[in-house]
Amino acid sequence: MPSAPTAFPSDAIARAARAELAPDLARMRRERRARLQAEMAHAGLDALLLLGRANAVYAAGVAVDGADASFGHHFPAIAVVPAASLPHLFTATPHGAAPATPPPPDLPPDHVHRAIAPESEGAARALVDRIREVLGGTTVARLGVDQLTMPLHALLPGSGLAREIADATPATVAARVIKTADEVACLRRAQATNDRAMEDVLPLARPGASQSALSARFLSRVVELGADASLVDPIWDVVPRFSRERAPTAFGRLFFPRPSAARRLAEGDVVWVDTGIACDGYVSDFGRTWVVGRAPSARERDQWRRWCAVRDAVIAATRPGATAAGLTRAARAADGGGTPWLEHLYLAHGIGLDSAEMPLVGSDLGESFDEAVVLAEGMTIVLEPVIWDDGHAGHRAEEMLVVTRDGCEQLTHHGYAPFE
Amino acid sequence: MDGPAIDAERLRRERRERCLEAARAHGIDAVVLGREANVTYVTGGERLWVAGTRPFAPAAVVVVADAAVHLIAMSADGVPDDVARDRVHFTTWDGERLARTLADVPGLRAARRIGSDGMTPRWAASLAAALPRAELADGEAAMRDARRVKTGDEIACIRRAIAIAETALAAAARAIRPGVTERELRARFVEVAAESGATALATPIAIAVGDVAALSAGVLHHGYEGTLARTWPCLTAPADSDELRALRDRWRRAFDRLATACRAGATLADVRAACSAAAREAGGHAAVRGVGLGVEPPVVTAAEDGGGEDETLAAGMVLAVEVAAHATDERRYLAREVVVVGPEGVELLTRLPHDPVALTRGRSGSAG
Numbered sequence: 001m002p003s004a005p006t007a008f009p010s011d012a013i014a015r016a017a018r019a020e021l022a023p024d025l026a027r028m029r030r031e032r033r034a035r036l037q038a039e040m041a042h043a044g045l046d047a048l049l050l051l052g053r054a055n056a057v058y059a060a061g062v063a064v065d066g067a068d069a070s071f072g073h074h075f076p077a078i079a080v081v082p083a084a085s086l087p088h089l090f091t092a093t094p095h096g097a098a099p100a101t102p103p104p105p106d107l108p109p110d111h112v113h114r115a116i117a118p119e120s121e122g123a124a125r126a127l128v129d130r131i132r133e134v135l136g137g138t139t140v141a142r143l144g145v146d147q148l149t150m151p152l153h154a155l156l157p158g159s160g161l162a163r164e165i166a167d168a169t170p171a172t173v174a175a176r177v178i179k180t181a182d183e184v185a186c187l188r189r190a191q192a193t194n195d196r197a198m199e200d201v202l203p204l205a206r207p208g209a210s211q212s213a214l215s216a217r218f219l220s221r222v223v224e225l226g227a228d229a230s231l232v233d234p235i236w237d238v239v240p241r242f243s244r245e246r247a248p249t250a251f252g253r254l255f256f257p258r259p260s261a262a263r264r265l266a267e268g269d270v271v272w273v274d275t276g277i278a279c280d281g282y283v284s285d286f287g288r289t290w291v292v293g294r295a296p297s298a299r300e301r302d303q304w305r306r307w308c309a310v311r312d313a314v315i316a317a318t319r320p321g322a323t324a325a326g327l328t329r330a331a332r333a334a335d336g337g338g339t340p341w342l343e344h345l346y347l348a349h350g351i352g353l354d355s356a357e358m359p360l361v362g363s364d365l366g367e368s369f370d371e372a373v374v375l376a377e378g379m380t381i382v383l384e385p386v387i388w389d390d391g392h393a394g395h396r397a398e399e400m401l402v403v404t405r406d407g408c409e410q411l412t413h414h415g416y417a418p419f420e
Numbered sequence: 421m422d423g424p425a426i427d428a429e430r431l432r433r434e435r436r437e438r439c440l441e442a443a444r445a446h447g448i449d450a451v452v453l454g455r456e457a458n459v460t461y462v463t464g465g466e467r468l469w470v471a472g473t474r475p476f477a478p479a480a481v482v483v484v485a486d487a488a489v490h491l492i493a494m495s496a497d498g499v500p501d502d503v504a505r506d507r508v509h510f511t512t513w514d515g516e517r518l519a520r521t522l523a524d525v526p527g528l529r530a531a532r533r534i535g536s537d538g539m540t541p542r543w544a545a546s547l548a549a550a551l552p553r554a555e556l557a558d559g560e561a562a563m564r565d566a567r568r569v570k571t572g573d574e575i576a577c578i579r580r581a582i583a584i585a586e587t588a589l590a591a592a593a594r595a596i597r598p599g600v601t602e603r604e605l606r607a608r609f610v611e612v613a614a615e616s617g618a619t620a621l622a623t624p625i626a627i628a629v630g631d632v633a634a635l636s637a638g639v640l641h642h643g644y645e646g647t648l649a650r651t652w653p654c655l656t657a658p659a660d661s662d663e664l665r666a667l668r669d670r671w672r673r674a675f676d677r678l679a680t681a682c683r684a685g686a687t688l689a690d691v692r693a694a695c696s697a698a699a700r701e702a703g704g705h706a707a708v709r710g711v712g713l714g715v716e717p718p719v720v721t722a723a724e725d726g727g728g729e730d731e732t733l734a735a736g737m738v739l740a741v742e743v744a745a746h747a748t749d750e751r752r753y754l755a756r757e758v759v760v761v762g763p764e765g766v767e768l769l770t771r772l773p774h775d776p777v778a779l780t781r782g783r784s785g786s787a788g
Binding site: 052065066067068069070071073074075114117119120122123145146147148149150151153154165166167168169212213215216217219220221223224226232233234235246247248249250255257258259260261262344346355360363364365366 | 498535559614622
């Protein structure tokens with residue numbers, strides 16, 4: 001991963017950590033644009049065309065509400081980023097079948113345009129013509145794109161918009177993987193909101209309660225507490241004792257997660273909880289194991305203690321310069337040589353505007369990928385170790401961390417009831 | 421839950437048949453799908469994490485020659501039995517390995533024309549390397565044709581989703597009182613929607629609170645969208661002012677004009693003209709869009725955005741028809757209904773009353 005093009009404001013992070021300062025959203029948008037344009041220069045890209053939700057939010061500062069992907073396809077927010085000037089935003093119309101997406105206050109009106117969803121050849125052509133206009137009518141040397149509809153994919157190479165179409169992803173990932181202090185403050189707020197809401201949901205997880213009732217309480221509580229949206233469907237997965245009770249994964253481990261339904265909880269159920277919400281676009285990730293209607297057994301307590309040992313070992317290894325492989329080694333060593341996570345997922349994943357983003361740690365991308373991932377100050381990751389004793393279920397929980405100058409700081413502040 | 425019974429097996433079979441028919445009509449030998457709604461359409465089963473858009477990655481494949489549906493997923497857990505177990509392939513984070521998994525789907529190497537529903541620069545390169553003989557086509561256009569006209573079971577699914585959205589919107593409406601905040605109404609909506617079985621929001625919730633409250637929301641239930649919008653005064657002291665009644669009458673005239681224009685055989689240019697006329701009549705705005713597995717085309721407003729003007733509406737399409745009648749910029753009457761296009765005109769699927777007095781009497785909180 002390339003080194004950060006802008007210096008990371010350690011002191012600001014530390015101040016935010018102490019005082020839990022509210023993020024300065026205007027400064028955040030400014031700094032994100034600067035990071036992105038620095039990475040564009042680094043990657044030799046003269047402009048970006050971004051259709052991905054999180055990338056458009058990052059580049060243009062637009063607030064995108066939670067909704068199904070189909071809404072995003074037909075009412076997109078599309079960002080066009082020149083090398084050195086303010087981005088242009090194509091966003092949902094103020095009058096139409098969708099509510100208006102409020103443009104960011106720091107984009108001048110002539111940088112905000114009516115959205116065109118490039119779902120047909122005609123619409124793709126109309127969008128390309130508008131992009132050419134806003135870029136001043138000249139041909140871009142190298143245009144980075146993140147994702148395309150098929151009509152746009154067919155049209156772009158011969159459109160004369162750019163001499164070369166390139167992948168925008170290396171630049172967007174490099175910019176987004178290091179968070180500014182304000183981004184960390186947003187993540188802190190999202191996680192605190194999620195953590196707080198769970199205090200009101202946990203008492204409801206009793207025999208007879210349905211998964212839908214838990215979702216209802218959780219989703220209304222996070223809205224009351226100020227969240228924008230829930231980007232991850234709430235999961236209250238009653239895990240079986242044996243992994244073979246579910247269809248296998250590529251690694252023969254327990255398949256998780258399963259969607260929630262109207263299923264009612266019963267005494268003794270072991271529930272793996274997994275939720276995520278967004279505040280100012282930044283998402284939380286909450287994971288805990290609950291036991292329904294009784295105290296955890298001695299075995300379950302032992303699983304939790306082993307889980308804590310893995311967590312502590314990984315936290316101790318998390319610092320600038322450590323590799324993802326260093327983290328997986330620490331986790332394995334703390335678990336007596338086992339693999340204490342679900343390999344179809346990961347030991348840890350980055351978090352920001354997407355609920356799982358780079359860096360991935362312990363994924364099936366393998367050892368050589370993990371050796372090449374070097375942690376740096378300002379990266380935010382979520383640990384999600386799993387202790388599994390086949391025949392006796394297991395323990396899964398999550399902890400959000402930010403990598404600091406000399407280690408890391410936990411952004412999750414939620415206990416381990418009913419284990420502590 | 422009210423409404424006609426849904427035959428889940430028939431629902432999936434008829435969707436697959438329509439996909440195959442559309443692929444053949446587009447001259448496509450296989451479709452490679454990454455959009456959640458398309459994956460649900462051909463495989464069935466509940467999908468997680470449908471919010472937002474993700475970069476394209478293949479999750480389902482339909483091979484036309486042997487009518488086989490393949491799923492690329494972390495596990496076969498929760499996948500309906502009519503997707504054969506040997507057609508569920510493990511996904512991976514590794515793009516190159518995923519491209520090989522895709523190329524190994526039986527019949528794909530023989531396919532000359534493959535329709536994809538999305539693309540990224542990396543996938544364009546991976547597909548060219550893994551399937552060098554294939555020509556890439558617009559699979560989304562084929563899926564759009566397949567999904568355009570709904571089966572009876574799909575309409576029943578949409579009715580159920582609408583019933584959930586109506587129950588939740590009515591609950592939020594009953595919470596309208598002097599001083600209520602938008603956030604409180606939003607919290608009430610999501611609470612009742614989740615309790616009633618909604619798994620995700622189809623569209624953002626839009627709530628405007630003033631002298632009257634305009635509430636607009638859509639939910640997903642088993643993938644299908646239920647959506648509507650209503651404008652109500654404070655309901656703790658149900659009253660219907662002359663001004664609101666006059667605005668609602670104006671809305672009604674404009675809505676009826678627009679709904680009447682949504683007949684089988686009408687072109688999108690006709691519908692666009694009807695939107696302009698309805699917007700003028702209402703002194704506000706008007707729009708029509710498809711409803712199905714979330715938001716679907718066509719999306720028609722008074723403004724033109726390129727192409728599709730010759731496309732026609734067909735019986736069995738489901739549309740959201742929205743009109744806002746404005747008294748001033750601040751005072752407006754917004755409502756959205758869902759209709760099925762029929763041979764003789766539209767059938768209304770949304771049932772929640774507009775009249776605030778009828779709503780507080782609890783005459784209807786859900787369809788059926």
